[in-house]
Amino acid sequence: MTGSRLPAGGLIDRTKPISFTFEGRALTGYAGDSVASALLANDVRIVGRSFKRHRPRGLLSLGMEEPNAILNVGTGAHAAPNRFATELPLAQGLAVSPTRGWPSSRFDLGGVLDLWPTPLAAGFYYKTFIGPRLPGVRDAWNRLWEPLLRSLAGQGRAPEGVDPDAYDHAHIEVDVAVVGAGLAGLAAAEAALGRGARVALFERDIRPGGRALGRDGDPRIDDAAPLAWAEGAWARIADNPRATAKLRTTAFGLYDGRQLAVYELPVDGPYAGRIWHVRAKEIVIAAGALERPMTFPGNDRPGVMLASAVEAAIRRYGVRPGGQAVVFLNHGDGAGLRQALNAADIEIVAEVGPDETVTGTQGFGRLQSVDIAPLGPDGLPRMDARRRVPADLLATSGGWSPALALHLIQGGRQAWSEADGCFIAAGGGQDGVRLAGAANARFSAAAALADGHGSTAGGAPGPKTTGGDAAPSGQGLPLAPIAAERLKRQAFIDFQHDVTVADIGLAAREGFHAIEHAKRYTTAGMGTDQGRTAQLATAAALAAATGREIGDIGLSGLRPPVTPVPFGALGGWRRGALFAPVRQTPMHRRHEALGAVFEDVGDWKRARYYAAPGEAMAPAVARECRAVRTAVGALDVSTLGKIAVAGPDAAAFLNRVYTNRMDTLAVGACRYGVMLKDDGMVFDDGVVARLGPNRFHVTTTSGGAAAVLNWLEDWRQTEWPDLKVWLASVTEQWAGVAVAGPNAARTLAALAPELDLSDTAFPHLTWRDATAAGLSARIFRVSFSGERGYEINVPWRHGEALWDAVLAAGAIPYGTEAMHVLRAEKGFIVVGHETDGTVTPVDLGLSWLISAKKGDFIGKRALARPALTAPGRKQLVGLEPEDASVVLDEGAQIIATATPRPPEPMLGHVASSYWSSALNRGFALALVKDGRARHGERLFAWSLGVAHAVRVRDPVFYDPKGARLHA
Amino acid sequence: MLRSARPWSAFGPSAAASGRTASGLILTVLEAPRAFLLQGDPDDHRLAEILWRTIGIRRGLAMGEVQRSETDGSRLATMAPDAWLYLQPNPASPRIAALTDALADASIAALIEQTEARSWMSLAGAHVERALAGLTSRPLTPARFPVGAGYAIALGPVHCLAERPGMTLFRIACPTSYAPYALAMLRRI
Structure with a gap:
């Protein structure tokens, strides 16, 4: 091993070398390395280029907060973008590359953008590319600027091809879930187990211990070194049968009901990743604290690292990150760092004292020197007295902030603590969710252990600590005073998004004084690292720019996921054939055999049309329509929602649900009805059949069945609990076939010879129990096509047999597309086509369905409101294109002129549009303002730049007198 | 049917x-099994009497509770405070007819077949x-x-x-x- 690897030390296994590539270069590390530490050991100092200015960037940290080393991992379909090098365990053959930089991260042509960064200041995309338009380039933003910016910026490359990896989801319910296996988290988990609880413990690192992994100087715990104690505690927890303990597992969301979302990267096994859905009575967030970088000119140069990262590089990974170091801290907790530097034989060439600051850094792609200047009486650096110190490492720390992300995304509050020099949790959030350890601003090891142990009340005494302890003392804001405006453009606050102190100042000058506004204007904190190293500096800079206290500024909000999670993991096993649930009717195989082309209706697969070999959709649909109009057709209606309504108050209940009366419905009869939402708008429609004095059979739309049942249950249970009525879905109890056409009776007679089908014995809108095709059946005489029609219902298991029998009796199968054509020719509505949540039954010409004789019903009061009866409402009409060959686009806007000029008034829209073989022309149903008063008027249907002249008419195109119902 | x-x-x-x-x-x-959703007032003693008389099972009242017949393997699962699912593995069991007849008019409770x-x-x-x-x-x-x-x-x-x-x-x-x-x-x- 060459490069910067120390000859000994660290928590790596030097007997297990691992080969990997970075940007095509073959490199070697050891088991126990992260990709980041291995790059550092191989003297790779530039790990990527910055987002906007393409500045060379190196490792700032070695933890989850890393903003620079965000890599593409793998190639082809296995590629994964947005992986933090600091969190990626080194693996044999791993291929990683920087997110940006062409032709390479070391020599990137995009770096020219940094020569004159002024145009790339905050909000530049809001200002620069909107106008003026380039001569000869129409739509310059979409055609030129956005593609250019995307090629220069972006956050990684999407995989090529379908992800071949498998992902899984798992649910677990425990008494206590602990996030973080640092000292506090381990103490919390052990305490909970000690009192008999079931515990889940999640740690995102590959080892437990938290800060004990990378630092020294903490006290002994139960007479053991901190790391040894942590590993012992982990082993005890993992061995406990009441515990689930997972490494490489990151909590990324916390939701109502104390549900924690956790992403696990299994070390082995069949899955590439697993999402854990964890429900817990108590959640302990022991996610630690994040070190803040100091903000000063040139603070992004490779070689400037967080003090904790320098210490971890030496102690955990056995890497010497430099030879000559400058130390720049804003607190007194530097002893461990100095010991580590000495142990690695790194010369401390300068320590920036409390009356000094760093005013700049130099070096191309690697730190070579640091400028240090004393502070003058005005608090600003005296640039005339600065000195230049040769150094290739600058260890910096602007203090520590508790990791509050999970606390904040569940609604927790935060407040500035002057004593701690950071924002701390200040209540809010869910009951039973607590922070512990450094996340709770208990920065010393002893305090963290006590806090973790105590956060799970009760149980045995906690771990005992002996010896010295270390905690940041007197930490201030991580914002160094900067002498000149031009230097502020080199002082980075958000490394991932290239946001500088100057950007925050600009946002403040332009009126973005609130932290949320400044965040969105500058994009500070909006990267994949969610601004972990940027948040406090952003607030500090905004406070300075607006003359306020940082406590009045606050930190910007966060939302889950708090760390990148692959889409594949979120999708889990729901991919391919399992991506979406599918419902099939019992006749599904028959439809497939008939060449059906299916459409999705809710989760259902419905046959849209049956294409003969080589037959296109239009002729197939026309053929099916002709069959129904001239002979007999068969449609699978098993998907219709069916609800059994029973009880002594069933009729009264339905009277309140539908606009028309259902209490007058005779046993053996059916009635069409619409139900409204309380705002008076049509919600669903269907046929109600009375099976007995206290029993009804209600049908709904196929896609709306579940929503209707939920809606009815809602009213039954919450508004009318006094009614003795019960509801049950029987959708899948009954399979159904609609038989429609002038030969429908003849067909049914062949199937049910004992049934009297005369109009007097079995009139329209009645139902009968009968034997059909040898099956016990319930037959409804209803029609959705305008032809004489029957819907034959049999128990679900007999659906296929019924279908076979109906077709054997001569019926031609037709699909949902023909069904739509046929119903539209009759002016029958379909919920979702002719309704959109803003349409009343009066608008649809269904006033006859609104009973004036009965009492209240849902939506009645709303229907009487002036706005729903005022002129100007859109009403259902028919449209005939003047060119009969035209089939209008559904959604086309109805306007009064063929040559619209914005803002052209919109009179309505086309709701349904088809070709009618019966009419031998295109036709449409539309909702048009005051439509019923416009019959005969010439209007235009405009879509995609084309206006077709149409004639407004009554919506019933076919058999307006309904004679064919009795044919 | x-x-x-x-x-x-x-x-x-x-x-x-x-x-x-x-x-x-x-x-x-x-x-x-033959399945019937039974819905009614949990405090109505007439319903309890009908159930005991026709299917030989007492209603459970706690969610998740499943009461079983000791003789024919049928069971009554409590689905909601006012809803139970009667499951009868013998499709020709006379108890089905007895139950459906007793509740046919839906005046005391609703019995809906969901087999x-x-x-x-x-x-x-x-x-x-x-x-x-x-x-x-x-x-x-x-x-x-x-x-x-x-x-x-x-x-x-x-x-x-x-x-x-x-x-x-x-x-x-x-x-x-x-x-x-x-x-x-x-x-x-």
Whole structure:
């Protein structure tokens, strides 16, 4: 091993070398390395280029907060973008590359953008590319600027091809879930187990211990070194049968009901990743604290690292990150760092004292020197007295902030603590969710252990600590005073998004004084690292720019996921054939055999049309329509929602649900009805059949069945609990076939010879129990096509047999597309086509369905409101294109002129549009303002730049007198 | 209403769909019992009397409770405070007629046949609890889902019923129309 690897030390296994590539270069590390530490050991100092200015960037940290080393991992379909090098365990053959930089991260042509960064200041995309338009380039933003910016910026490359990896989801319910296996988290988990609880413990690192992994100087715990104690505690927890303990597992969301979302990267096994859905009575967030970088000119140069990262590089990974170091801290907790530097034989060439600051850094792609200047009486650096110190490492720390992300995304509050020099949790959030350890601003090891142990009340005494302890003392804001405006453009606050102190100042000058506004204007904190190293500096800079206290500024909000999670993991096993649930009717195989082309209706697969070999959709649909109009057709209606309504108050209940009366419905009869939402708008429609004095059979739309049942249950249970009525879905109890056409009776007679089908014995809108095709059946005489029609219902298991029998009796199968054509020719509505949540039954010409004789019903009061009866409402009409060959686009806007000029008034829209073989022309149903008063008027249907002249008419195109119902 | 009792496979996946899941669990397609959803006032003693008289089972009142007949393997699962599911494995049992006759007018309670509405299958194996936990948020530990209990659960996006006849055995009823999807879902665990 060459490069910067120390000859000994660290928590790596030097007997297990691992080969990997970075940007095509073959490199070697050891088991126990992260990709980041291995790059550092191989003297790779530039790990990527910055987002906007393409500045060379190196490792700032070695933890989850890393903003620079965000890599593409793998190639082809296995590629994964947005992986933090600091969190990626080194693996044999791993291929990683920087997110940006062409032709390479070391020599990137995009770096020219940094020569004159002024145009790339905050909000530049809001200002620069909107106008003026380039001569000869129409739509310059979409055609030129956005593609250019995307090629220069972006956050990684999407995989090529379908992800071949498998992902899984798992649910677990425990008494206590602990996030973080640092000292506090381990103490919390052990305490909970000690009192008999079931515990889940999640740690995102590959080892437990938290800060004990990378630092020294903490006290002994139960007479053991901190790391040894942590590993012992982990082993005890993992061995406990009441515990689930997972490494490489990151909590990324916390939701109502104390549900924690956790992403696990299994070390082995069949899955590439697993999402854990964890429900817990108590959640302990022991996610630690994040070190803040100091903000000063040139603070992004490779070689400037967080003090904790320098210490971890030496102690955990056995890497010497430099030879000559400058130390720049804003607190007194530097002893461990100095010991580590000495142990690695790194010369401390300068320590920036409390009356000094760093005013700049130099070096191309690697730190070579640091400028240090004393502070003058005005608090600003005296640039005339600065000195230049040769150094290739600058260890910096602007203090520590508790990791509050999970606390904040569940609604927790935060407040500035002057004593701690950071924002701390200040209540809010869910009951039973607590922070512990450094996340709770208990920065010393002893305090963290006590806090973790105590956060799970009760149980045995906690771990005992002996010896010295270390905690940041007197930490201030991580914002160094900067002498000149031009230097502020080199002082980075958000490394991932290239946001500088100057950007925050600009946002403040332009009126973005609130932290949320400044965040969105500058994009500070909006990267994949969610601004972990940027948040406090952003607030500090905004406070300075607006003359306020940082406590009045606050930190910007966060939302889950708090760390990148692959889409594949979120999708889990729901991919391919399992991506979406599918419902099939019992006749599904028959439809497939008939060449059906299916459409999705809710989760259902419905046959849209049956294409003969080589037959296109239009002729197939026309053929099916002709069959129904001239002979007999068969449609699978098993998907219709069916609800059994029973009880002594069933009729009264339905009277309140539908606009028309259902209490007058005779046993053996059916009635069409619409139900409204309380705002008076049509919600669903269907046929109600009375099976007995206290029993009804209600049908709904196929896609709306579940929503209707939920809606009815809602009213039954919450508004009318006094009614003795019960509801049950029987959708899948009954399979159904609609038989429609002038030969429908003849067909049914062949199937049910004992049934009297005369109009007097079995009139329209009645139902009968009968034997059909040898099956016990319930037959409804209803029609959705305008032809004489029957819907034959049999128990679900007999659906296929019924279908076979109906077709054997001569019926031609037709699909949902023909069904739509046929119903539209009759002016029958379909919920979702002719309704959109803003349409009343009066608008649809269904006033006859609104009973004036009965009492209240849902939506009645709303229907009487002036706005729903005022002129100007859109009403259902028919449209005939003047060119009969035209089939209008559904959604086309109805306007009064063929040559619209914005803002052209919109009179309505086309709701349904088809070709009618019966009419031998295109036709449409539309909702048009005051439509019923416009019959005969010439209007235009405009879509995609084309206006077709149409004639407004009554919506019933076919058999307006309904004679064919009795044919 | 049912004129003939055709095998369950006539309206759902056939028994041939039985087999091993990806992790070795035994997945078995079952014949469906006759199923009736009973809804009524839990405090109505007339309903309790009818149930005891016709099917020989006392109502349970706690969610998840499954009361069993000691004589014919039928059972009554408490689905909601005012809803129970009567499951009768013998499709020709005279108890069905007795119950339906007693409640035919729906004046005391509603009895709705749902035999066709669900497809039944079982899943067995030592790690069945862990494997099912990948599909459902319903707690499956014996303390939360004891042997003998039955609950409404969501398996992925599909709302099902689940019974636990044994520590390593679950019986699952999914909506019939979702059966092919549910089987595919279970095969992969």
